[in-house]
Amino acid sequence: MSDPIAIGLAGVSKRYASTLAVDDVTLSVAHGEIFGFLGPNGAGKSTIVKMILGLTYPTAGQIEVLGQPAGSLAARAEVGYLPETFRFHDWLTASELLHFHARLARVDASLRADRVRELLELVGLKDRADDRLSTFSKGMMQRVGLAQSLVGAPRLVILDEPTSALDPIGRRDVRDRIRELGEQGVTVFLNSHLLSEVEQVCDRVAIIDHGAIVAEGKLDELLSAQEIEIRAGEGAEAAVREAVGESSVRSIDGRLRVRVADDGEIAMLVRRIVEAEVPLYDVRHVGDSLEDLFVRVAERGDV
Amino acid sequence: MSTHLIAFFTLREALRRRVVLAAALLTLGYLVLYGVGVWFGYRDLQNTPGGPPGLTEGVVSLMLVGGLWSLNFIASVLAVFLSVGALSGELDQGTLHAIAARPVRRSEIVLGKFVGFTLMLAVFIGVSASLMILIVAVITGEVVGASWSGPFLMLLASMLLIGLALAGSSRLSPLPNGVIVFTLYSTALIGGVIEQIGDVLESAVMFNIGVFSSVLIPTRAIWDMASAQLATGGFAGELSAGPFGASNPPSGWMLLIAGLHLALALGFAVRSFSRRDF
Ligand SMILES: Nc1ncnc2c1ncn2[C@@H]1O[C@H](COP(=O)(O)OP(=O)(O)O)[C@@H](O)[C@H]1O
Ligand SMILES: [Mg+2]
Numbered sequence: 001m002s003d004p005i006a007i008g009l010a011g012v013s014k015r016y017a018s019t020l021a022v023d024d025v026t027l028s029v030a031h032g033e034i035f036g037f038l039g040p041n042g043a044g045k046s047t048i049v050k051m052i053l054g055l056t057y058p059t060a061g062q063i064e065v066l067g068q069p070a071g072s073l074a075a076r077a078e079v080g081y082l083p084e085t086f087r088f089h090d091w092l093t094a095s096e097l098l099h100f101h102a103r104l105a106r107v108d109a110s111l112r113a114d115r116v117r118e119l120l121e122l123v124g125l126k127d128r129a130d131d132r133l134s135t136f137s138k139g140m141m142q143r144v145g146l147a148q149s150l151v152g153a154p155r156l157v158i159l160d161e162p163t164s165a166l167d168p169i170g171r172r173d174v175r176d177r178i179r180e181l182g183e184q185g186v187t188v189f190l191n192s193h194l195l196s197e198v199e200q201v202c203d204r205v206a207i208i209d210h211g212a213i214v215a216e217g218k219l220d221e222l223l224s225a226q227e228i229e230i231r232a233g234e235g236a237e238a239a240v241r242e243a244v245g246e247s248s249v250r251s252i253d254g255r256l257r258v259r260v261a262d263d264g265e266i267a268m269l270v271r272r273i274v275e276a277e278v279p280l281y282d283v284r285h286v287g288d289s290l291e292d293l294f295v296r297v298a299e300r301g302d303v
Numbered sequence: 304m305s306t307h308l309i310a311f312f313t314l315r316e317a318l319r320r321r322v323v324l325a326a327a328l329l330t331l332g333y334l335v336l337y338g339v340g341v342w343f344g345y346r347d348l349q350n351t352p353g354g355p356p357g358l359t360e361g362v363v364s365l366m367l368v369g370g371l372w373s374l375n376f377i378a379s380v381l382a383v384f385l386s387v388g389a390l391s392g393e394l395d396q397g398t399l400h401a402i403a404a405r406p407v408r409r410s411e412i413v414l415g416k417f418v419g420f421t422l423m424l425a426v427f428i429g430v431s432a433s434l435m436i437l438i439v440a441v442i443t444g445e446v447v448g449a450s451w452s453g454p455f456l457m458l459l460a461s462m463l464l465i466g467l468a469l470a471g472s473s474r475l476s477p478l479p480n481g482v483i484v485f486t487l488y489s490t491a492l493i494g495g496v497i498e499q500i501g502d503v504l505e506s507a508v509m510f511n512i513g514v515f516s517s518v519l520i521p522t523r524a525i526w527d528m529a530s531a532q533l534a535t536g537g538f539a540g541e542l543s544a545g546p547f548g549a550s551n552p553p554s555g556w557m558l559l560i561a562g563l564h565l566a567l568a569l570g571f572a573v574r575s576f577s578r579r580d581f
Pocket of ligand 2: 042045046047084160161
């Protein structure tokens with residue numbers, strides 16, 4: 001626990017043959033945090049999750065999970081994962097699936113039966129424990145998948161769109177489970193394209209679009225934040241990045257887009273640029289506020 | 304180490320799949336038919352007066368080798384069928400994601416599946432070959448082919464195919480992989496025929512084509528070794544030449560080549576699957 005970071009990504013990119021799925025993402029999630037990763041379909045969320053788990057390999061950058069390199073057995077031993085597809089071998093019964101994963105997760109033999117029973121009860125599948133998964137609805141499959149992700153008593157749980165097949169009540173149940181995990185000190189990484197889902201449970205969120213993080217922070221701060229555009233001489237970017245942090249700054253056609261919390265931060269930035277003896281040509285508000293961004297992302301995702 | 308977990312999981316899956324049950328039932332039916340065939344064949348043989356000494360034993364041995372040849376064929380088809388989509392097929396279905404995210408090495412997934420399918424085939428070959436040898440022994444009173452090395456070599460041939468199919472499956476989807484593996488398998492069969500003809504015609508080129516095909520994929524050569532082990536007594540050696548075996552079985556080198564083949568295939572499967580994005 002000495003390392004305060006549960007997940008750390010540094011300059012991570014992933015290029016598939018023709019697409020840049022993830023573009024230079026730097027991100028960190030603290031221990032015990034419920035972290036929301038929000039973005040429209042195709043933004044790169046699942047790719048990032050798979051890289052965190054070592055299922056997919058980044059083409060650039062480093063990833064650390066619970067103080068270990070991503071994908072190492074030590075890191076995986078303490079991680080639970082619900083894949084986006086939530087497909088499992090459907091010739092197994094629900095109970096058999098959980099037992100198998102408990103073994104893979106190296107759960108002590110004496111604990112397995114109880115753990116499996118508790119988790120099936122937790123996700124409301126106690127009565128179906130001995131039914132084959134082939135008889136399960138999609139919603140039930142997703143719930144058994146959630147139980148599967150928790151079977152190793154993980155310190156970090158990664159859920160990729162965990163409610164995509166659930167009805168409103170099922171979604172509320174999952175939110176409750178996530179809150180409980182948070183109370184137990186478990187770190188949760190929640191992928192979603194639904195603003196509503198993320199904003200109800202998450203301590204902190206990042207918004208990803210086209211493979212790049214476009215905003216990151218505590219939800220209320222993000223909602224009240226504003227974006228400015230700075231046009232300045234060479235060297236301004238380094239000064240600004242140093243002042244407000246990498247994730248708040250984007251460079252577009254030589255101009256800097258900076259997310260700031262308030263007017264005081266704008267004044268501070270101007271001072272820094274002047275102190276760096278870089279010519280400052282223009283500072284202005286730009287229309288795309290974070291709320292707009294949220295709405296844009298949510299609208300695109302909600303269809 | 305989780306190899307054994309994956310292996311038992313694979314075995315359990317194979318046993319629960321209907322295709323395997325179907326294969327078992329078909330094989331059972333085949334064994335019944337085979338028994339009937341042997342019974343009539345043996346009766347006719349007994350009613351034929353004269354003939355050189357050792358004829359009966361030789362014919363019985365030939366009947367057994369022929370029967371085992373077809374079991375070997377079924378085993379080969381089963382081996383390819385089971386393993387041809389074991390990696391990429393499961394990746395496409397998404398059933399491997401949660402498992403591969405556990406503290407399990409990719410190599411353990413590949414090797415676990417290999418061991419699981421091998422156990423499956425060992426059970427299949429062990430049971431069906433024993434039954435066949437038993438059927439022949441009971442009907443004819445001749446105990447032929449009761450050697451361990453025959454069925455073990457049959458298993459080795461199936462293991463070669465499993466290794467090859469897994470190597471392909473680390474990258475290719477099941478259909479193209481299946482086409483490639485069966486093409487290679489057929490190449491070995493055809494290569495064997497060419498080798499025999501080359502032997503008869505004393506054509507070095509044809510003979511070498513056959514040898515080359517065996518090095519490429521030694522399944523048929525391994526069967527030739529098995530049939531030489533199984534065909535015992537009298538002039539069985541000459542009789543078993545023909546469709547079910549070679550007139551001069553491959554030397555022990557072929558075992559080394561087969562072992563190398565298997566190691567290469569599994570090494571490739573592990574390496575290529577380990578580097579693959581999910
Ligand atoms: N295996 C792959 N091969 C090629 N492109 C891929 C692959 N996986 C994902 N992509 C592409 O990467 C981008 C991000 O996908 P993904 O991470 O699944 O997004 P999200 O989970 O946010 O919906 C998409 O453009 C997708 O088409
Ligand atoms: Mg996704």
